[in-house]
Amino acid sequence: MNSDFYLLLAGGVGAAKFIEGLVNVVNPELLKIIVNTGDDIDLFGLKICPDLDIITYTLSNFIDKEKGWGFAEETFNCLSILKKFYNAGWFNAGDKDLAIHIYRTDLYSQGFSKAEITAKICKSFGVKSQIIPMSNEPVETYIKTPTESMHFEKYYIKYQCKPEILGVEFKGIKEAKPVKGVLEYINKAKRIIICPSNPIVSIETILQVKGIKDSLSKVKKKVYAISPIIKGTTVKGPADKLMKSLGLEVSCVGVANFYKNIIGHFIIDNKDCKLKPEIEKLGIRTYCYDTLMTSIEKKIQLAQFIINLS
Numbered sequence: 147m148n149s150d151f152y153l154l155l156a157g158g159v160g161a162a163k164f165i166e167g168l169v170n171v172v173n174p175e176l177l178k179i180i181v182n183t184g185d186d187i188d189l190f191g192l193k194i195c196p197d198l199d200i201i202t203y204t205l206s207n208f209i210d211k212e213k214g215w216g217f218a219e220e221t222f223n224c225l226s227i228l229k230k231f232y233n234a235g236w237f238n239a240g241d242k243d244l245a246i247h248i249y250r251t252d253l254y255s256q257g258f259s260k261a262e263i264t265a266k267i268c269k270s271f272g273v274k275s276q277i278i279p280m281s282n283e284p285v286e287t288y289i290k291t292p293t294e295s296m297h298f299e300k301y302y303i304k305y306q307c308k309p310e311i312l313g314v315e316f317k318g319i320k321e322a323k324p325v326k327g328v329l330e331y332i333n334k335a336k337r338i339i340i341c342p343s344n345p346i347v348s349i350e351t352i353l354q355v356k357g358i359k360d361s362l363s364k365v366k367k368k369v370y371a372i373s374p375i376i377k378g379t380t381v382k383g384p385a386d387k388l389m390k391s392l393g394l395e396v397s398c399v400g401v402a403n404f405y406k407n408i409i410g411h412f413i414i415d416n417k418d419c420k421l422k423p424e425i426e427k428l429g430i431r432t433y434c435y436d437t438l439m440t441s442i443e444k445k446i447q448l449a450q451f452i453i454n455l456s
């Protein structure tokens with residue numbers, strides 16, 4: 147196997163922003179992207195893979211750039227009727243989105259694996275990068291709250307991350323194996339990049355798949371991560387709340403500590419640069435840059451900065 151490719155670990159929206167910049171700097175055919183599937187959920191009798199879809203729609207240019215998820219120019223007619231039958235109307239499945247979920251569910255019933263289905267969708271959409279689910283086996287992230295333990299999507303969308311978090315559980319993770327070839331990709335990749343994603347419910351899910359954390363720890367010198375935490379807070383989503391509930395320090399130092407056994411390089415925001423010496427004490431080479439990706443130019447600049455690091 148040729149070693150000129152980049153391997154990425156990705157969640158949804160934060161990762162997609164970075165990857166949108168990266169494909170302007172690196173040939174998209176040289177990217178292999180391992181995507182979290184802990185957010186996957188069965189609703190309306192359909193198989194839904196939110197993070198895989200966000201990355202796929204981004205790389206095929208179908209994404210709603212403002213929202214960061216779903217198709218652009220989407221309508222919600224089907225959902226308005228589904229709501230009459232199901233109690234899951236809180237999940238904003240658009241009409242075009244539902245077409246993907248129907249196709250995926252159909253292929254599942256024919257016996258195709260998640261990785262095969264993802265590859266077929268990518269091919270139909272003209273995606274040049276290889277998008278790989280973290281595992282073919284089902285894993286579901288549950289958030290324990292004072293009133294109930296609920297699927298992460300329900301916590302995120304229906305309850306808007308408001309309930310207190312008492313714990314996180316990755317159901318099915320013990321049975322989850324990496325997709326064929328992934329451990330070899332970890333060994334062979336020119337560089338591995340952990341995207342700015344939720345460290346707990348996007349990246350840790352991938353890391354807990356059998357063999358992945360161990361394999362990364364052996365090649366950590368070529369592993370780069372971008373902090374999703376800037377000045378002690380998230381850009382979006384509940385990463386700060388989740389980190390706090392697990393007793394981690396909510397800062398880029400907390401993220402560095404969380405990743406310290408698997409990374410050799412860490413990119414933190416300029417606003418946190420005073421924390422660089424503290425992170426370097428962990429044996430991690432640390433770089434400061436403007437990591438807030440508010441425009442396509444800034445996404446490209448961040449990607450270029452990381453690719454140029456030696």
Ligand code: GDP
Binds near residue numbers: 156348379380385
């Ligand atoms: P999703 O948003 O739920 O799909 O989850 P992700 O796993 O993609 O994680 C979102 C994480 O990315 C959050 O912790 C955000 O703070 C982080 N993030 C989002 N946008 C940016 C950005 O522009 N810069 C940086 N550094 N982090 C970001």
